[in-house]
Amino acid sequence: MKITQITLVMMFTAMLFACNQTKEKMDDKKQEVEAIFPKGEKGSKDLFTGNAYPTPLLNADSVYNTLIGNVYFEPGARSNWHIHPSGQILIITDGVGYHQIEGKPIEIIKKGDVIKCPPNVRHWHGASQDVGLQQLYVIPDTEKGIVKWYEAVTDDQYSASNLKNEK
Ligand code: MN
Numbered sequence: 374m375k376i377t378q379i380t381l382v383m384m385f386t387a388m389l390f391a392c393n394q395t396k397e398k399m400d401d402k403k404q405e406v407e408a409i410f411p412k413g414e415k416g417s418k419d420l421f422t423g424n425a426y427p428t429p430l431l432n433a434d435s436v437y438n439t440l441i442g443n444v445y446f447e448p449g450a451r452s453n454w455h456i457h458p459s460g461q462i463l464i465i466t467d468g469v470g471y472h473q474i475e476g477k478p479i480e481i482i483k484k485g486d487v488i489k490c491p492p493n494v495r496h497w498h499g500a501s502q503d504v505g506l507q508q509l510y511v512i513p514d515t516e517k518g519i520v521k522w523y524e525a526v527t528d529d530q531y532s533a534s535n536l537k538n539e540k
Pocket of ligand 1: 457461
């Protein structure tokens with residue numbers, strides 16, 4: 374092999390290596406979700422599947438009957454089924470996740486989305502399989518109640534989101 378050929382092979386190998394490294398970095402990046410608010414304590418396994426970190430940010434008081442908090446869902450994590458007697462607004466600040474109202478298809482939610490969960494409707498929300506989710510929640514009219522919890526979202530119910538992704 375001539376020297377120029379060897380040099381070309383070496384250059385090509387170096388390029389491949391560089392590409393692989395970039396790809397790995399991008400894959401890592403895909404998992405990362407930026408935090409704006411404190412992560413808080415891991416939520417109870419009685420209320421969440423996987424690792425979810427709910428953090429209250431603002432409690433209702435005599436002036437504002439509104440509750441605000443943040444939840445970080447690691448990939449694969451989701452809430453149990455639940456209802457909010459006065460409804461709930463979700464503001465997605467980073468990542469990709471799912472929201473499902475019972476009986477309706479799973480909806481993909483991502484950074485920048487704002488979603489209304491109607492009052493007294495069974496629903497769940499959480500991260501996608503590969504990317505975590507940062508979501509702010511706003512609960513108005515807290516005098517009507519905040520949340521009523523039900524059973525966990527099964528793996529079958531959760532993985533129905535894969536079908537939607539493939540479309
Ligand atoms: Mn909810």
